[in-house]
Amino acid sequence: MLISRVSDEFQTISDDGSTKVVYFDGKTYLPRAIPVQILDYYHNRFGKSGRVLSDYYEDEAGNVADCTLSAIANNVANEMISTIELEKVFTGDPAYYKWQYNRKVLDKFTVDGST
Known part of the structure; x- marks a missing residue:
């Protein structure tokens, strides 16, 4: 799921109608x-x-492409986590975010103040 989301994000940000944050050079996004x-x-x-990027790629373009992929993938993953947390808070499982505190049981009072 994450890989398809990252791929979709690359498609979106490389389209001509978008801000064109990255471009596809034929084999990778730069x-x-x-x-x-x-x-x-x-x-x-x-x-x-401990990894040296130049060991994995013959040229600097590969290093840049890997760093670009890492930045975009990190952004997509953080966006997914943020969306899930917001859904849990506002529409999903509010008990997960409930504060734990001591509850005092109040005596029942009527409107006129008698018990």
């Missing part, structure tokens, strides 16, 4: 309007994990 800082963040995350 960024067109994704800030370099976001791509650098994912590039550095791969480096901290």
Whole structure:
């Protein structure tokens, strides 16, 4: 499901009618309007994990494509989680989000104040 959602998102953001954030070069999606800082963040995350992107790709375009995929996939996954949480809060399972507190049982009073 996640893979199809990410694929759909790539199709949407690469269409001519959209903002065309990425473009398809014939074999992969490359960024067109994704800030370099976001791509650098994912590039550095791969480096901290011990993976060297240049070992997987012959050229820098592959590295950029992988970072682009990571950024878009992360965005889609976070969007899906956020949507599920909002549905749970407003329409789904409100007990999951209920505060736990001590309840005091109040005596029943009538309108005129007698018990």
